[in-house]
Amino acid sequence: MYAPRALKAAIFLSSASLLALAVTGCDGCSKPQVSPTDAAPADSAAPTATTVTLPDAGPMNVTPIPMATIAKMVNPQKLPAYTGPTGSIEGTITVTGDPSPATPADFSRCPDGEKVYGRAFRDGPLGGDGSGRRWLADAVVAVTGYGNFYIPEKNEAVAITIEGCGYSQRTVTMTFGQRLEVKNLTKQFWTPKLEPPQSGMLMMATPGGDAVKLYPKQPGHYHLIDHDRKYVVDDLYAFLHPLHTASKVGGSYRIDGVPVGKVKVNTSHPRIPDTEASQEIEIREGVVAKVDLELVNKTPAPAPTDADAAYPKLR
Numbered sequence: 001m002y003a004p005r006a007l008k009a010a011i012f013l014s015s016a017s018l019l020a021l022a023v024t025g026c027d028g029c030s031k032p033q034v035s036p037t038d039a040a041p042a043d044s045a046a047p048t049a050t051t052v053t054l055p056d057a058g059p060m061n062v063t064p065i066p067m068a069t070i071a072k073m074v075n076p077q078k079l080p081a082y083t084g085p086t087g088s089i090e091g092t093i094t095v096t097g098d099p100s101p102a103t104p105a106d107f108s109r110c111p112d113g114e115k116v117y118g119r120a121f122r123d124g125p126l127g128g129d130g131s132g133r134r135w136l137a138d139a140v141v142a143v144t145g146y147g148n149f150y151i152p153e154k155n156e157a158v159a160i161t162i163e164g165c166g167y168s169q170r171t172v173t174m175t176f177g178q179r180l181e182v183k184n185l186t187k188q189f190w191t192p193k194l195e196p197p198q199s200g201m202l203m204m205a206t207p208g209g210d211a212v213k214l215y216p217k218q219p220g221h222y223h224l225i226d227h228d229r230k231y232v233v234d235d236l237y238a239f240l241h242p243l244h245t246a247s248k249v250g251g252s253y254r255i256d257g258v259p260v261g262k263v264k265v266n267t268s269h270p271r272i273p274d275t276e277a278s279q280e281i282e283i284r285e286g287v288v289a290k291v292d293l294e295l296v297n298k299t300p301a302p303a304p305t306d307a308d309a310a311y312p313k314l315r
Contacts, residue, residue, distance in 0.1 A: 065217065070177040073219065074240050075150045082149040082259050085285035089143065090254040093247040093267055095123050095136040097297040100271075105231035113165030117231050121271040121297075122170065122249065135251030136269065136295060138171035138235070143243035143255055145264040145280070151257065153242040157181045157213075162190050162205060165232075167224065171246040171270060172236040176219040180236070181211035191227035194236065202227060221270070235270040258283050267293045273300070 100119040107114040116122070124135035153175040161168045162184045174180060182192045184205035191202050192212050203212040216222055216238040224234040237244070247253045247267075266278040277293040 065177060065215065073176060079148060079150050081152050082146075085260050086257045087260060087283040087285060088254060088256045088288045089258055089265055089281070089283070089291050090252070090288055091265075091291040091293065092251040093136045093139040093141065093253060094133040094251055094292070094294045095121075095269075095272065095297055096132045096134070096294060098299040099123075100297070101299065103231070107165075107231060109229065110165035113229070113231055116164075116166045116170065117233075121269055124251070133294065135249075137247055137249045137251065138169070138271075139247040139251075139253075139267050139269045139295065140171060140173060140237060141245050141247060141253045141255065141265065141267045141293075142173075142239065142241075143258055143263050143265055145262065146259050147261070149259075151242055151259065153178065154257075159183065159211065161185050162192070165229075167192075167232065167234050169246060170234050172224060172234060173244040173246050174216070174236070174238055175242045175244075176216065176238045176240055178238075180214040180216070180224075182214065182224075183211040184209065190229075193225055193227060195223040195225055260285050265291045265293065267295065269295055272297050274298070 100121045100123055102119055103117060105114075105117060107118070122137040127133050155178065157179045158172065158174040159181045160172060160183070162182065163186065167182070172180065180194075182190075182205055184190050184207055187207050189207065190205040192205055192214065193202060194214055194216065198215060198217050203214070205212045214224075216236070219238045219240050222236040222238065224236045226232040243255055243258060245253050245255050260283050262280060262282055264278050264280050266276065268276045272295055275295045275297065277295055279291050279293060281289050281291055283289060
């Protein structure tokens with residue numbers, strides 16, 4: 001499955017250190033700054049490795065990943081947590097270019113699934129300004145470029161639901177050390193799982209039952225699927241910092257808790273190859289900055305047939 005070039009480069013290990021899980025790669029690696037890898041939560045992504053008791057679910061482990069492992073990954077330089085003033089960023093992600101292609105999937109078991117998964121990506125109608133822009137859902141948005149500190153993750157878990165014929169999101173972003181909680185609101189049984197697989201067990205999401213809890217064991221790009229519904233393939237990204245989100249239907253997004261100063265806002269889409277967008281911006285305390293970004297979809301040219309190869313075109 002496709003992942004944007006710079007996002008791929010950001011996900012995997014370099015010989016020196018973990019690169020930032022950022023859409024645009026490591027812009028500040030040559031500067032005396034912290035990459036987004038370093039500027040990520042340590043303790044707060046997994047505030048405890050002990051057992052806690054929840055009223056509705058009984059005993060459960062907050063995370064099966066040792067806290068020391070999480071801290072080593074998200075804050076290898078043992079930098080201080082950022083405690084200064086923050087602002088917010090919000091905006092709209094749009095797409096121009098070719099329309100979203102249809103997916104070769106079988107929706108016979110649940111025809112409504114085609115509304116969500118019937119095309120490679122979800123976009124809106126053309127705007128009335130003649131620009132060709134359409135809103136774009138499920139794009140990854142991440143903030144990078146801040147300095148010598150890390151930003152703690154405040155939440156233990158990311159929650160999504162199963163509704164109708166699919167998951168409530170087609171792109172899920174989370175911070176390494178968090179757990180994913182999948183709640184089934186339908187009347188059918190589901191078996192959510194991550195690919196690459198994290199264990200040999202299949203977790204059953206019962207109708208109206210407790211949420212299935214999934215734990216990405218490494219930062220990176222995963223697919224959230226269902227064992228019995230082959231058309232359901234969502235993208236999940238486990239980042240090493242908490243300043244990330246995915247655009248909603250309508251293209252809107254918002255990221256809070258951004259440190260003041262200059263940062264870069266980056267976006268790409270897991271189903272739109274070879275396109276990224278970014279913008280630098282100054283964050284001010286208590287101010288919501290507006291950043292709209294645009295991606296371009298270009299359908300790859302079909303491979304030449306044997307007949308085409310036999311008769312090269314004249315220049």
